[in-house]
Amino acid sequence: MNTKTSSTRPARVFCIANQKGGVGKTTTAINLAAGLATHGRRVLLIDLDPQGNATMGSGIDKSTLQSTLYDVLIGDASIEQARVRSDAGGYDVLPANRELSGAEIDLVNMEARERQLKAAIGAVASQYDFVLIDCPPTLSLLTLNGLAAAHGVIIPMQCEYFALEGLSDLVNTIKRVHRNINEDLSFIGLLRVMFDPRMTLQQQVSAQLESHFGDKVFTTVIPRNVRLAEAPSYGLPGVVYDKASRGAQAYISFGAEMVKRVEAMD
Ligand code: ATP
Numbered sequence: 001m002n003t004k005t006s007s008t009r010p011a012r013v014f015c016i017a018n019q020k021g022g023v024g025k026t027t028t029a030i031n032l033a034a035g036l037a038t039h040g041r042r043v044l045l046i047d048l049d050p051q052g053n054a055t056m057g058s059g060i061d062k063s064t065l066q067s068t069l070y071d072v073l074i075g076d077a078s079i080e081q082a083r084v085r086s087d088a089g090g091y092d093v094l095p096a097n098r099e100l101s102g103a104e105i106d107l108v109n110m111e112a113r114e115r116q117l118k119a120a121i122g123a124v125a126s127q128y129d130f131v132l133i134d135c136p137p138t139l140s141l142l143t144l145n146g147l148a149a150a151h152g153v154i155i156p157m158q159c160e161y162f163a164l165e166g167l168s169d170l171v172n173t174i175k176r177v178h179r180n181i182n183e184d185l186s187f188i189g190l191l192r193v194m195f196d197p198r199m200t201l202q203q204q205v206s207a208q209l210e211s212h213f214g215d216k217v218f219t220t221v222i223p224r225n226v227r228l229a230e231a232p233s234y235g236l237p238g239v240v241y242d243k244a245s246r247g248a249q250a251y252i253s254f255g256a257e258m259v260k261r262v263e264a265m266d
């Protein structure tokens, strides 16, 4: 029997990644964080994107920050110094803004440049059950820092004709990082998002994903739901903005599925 409890094991770290833009990474990161919080889990959400959407969507003003993930990556601040509480979401945020785009250049000349984030997370890992990293839509040095720090990658994708295109690049990158930088890293799964069951094509692609990737496809499916899209303009996770909505309920279910997956990893 497994006697470990969530409070004694260091946090499990997950990247939400897909180098395609606008596929629902940030929506997934914010709402999974809030969903896990509703299940009583302690969560740190790291905004690894200079767009700062995960920061803003968690109700934190990216233009008035004392320190950010940028300062952490270049070694000028610790996560404890830079993190901010999302009161709305019930989780902590390591925020980002445009300054983070400069980290790409600053990191190039640093030793162990792809391991900066991992080292910083190590110092706070015992304070959380989950660390979620919202990756930018690139396979850049920033994303590499995320992958180097993670146990698993969650890939949100829309069930569209071109959805599989580019997926092999990401899966190959994950394999390379696993081989060369981070042997703890695994591809946890594909999350179907913005799903519209009335579209025959989406059903076909969804079935194709299941037959090709098997149990690497999460059981939970996130529907297309306007409440999820409205929520960020109020600085709230969709899960908090309208908890009864179909989108919010799906992300709460996804949180439960992740809790189960993590328990199975122990
Ligand atoms: P980027 O690559 O720019 O970081 P992203 O992959 O993080 O984008 P999001 O910002 O999460 O994608 O989502 C893109 C757009 O789709 C946003 O306007 C968001 O509100 C909307 N959206 C995401 N998921 C859903 C959903 N399930 N239902 C309806 N709208 C959604």
Ligand code: MG
Binding pocket: 025, 026, 027, 049, 053, 134, 135, 136
């Ligand atoms: Mg995003």
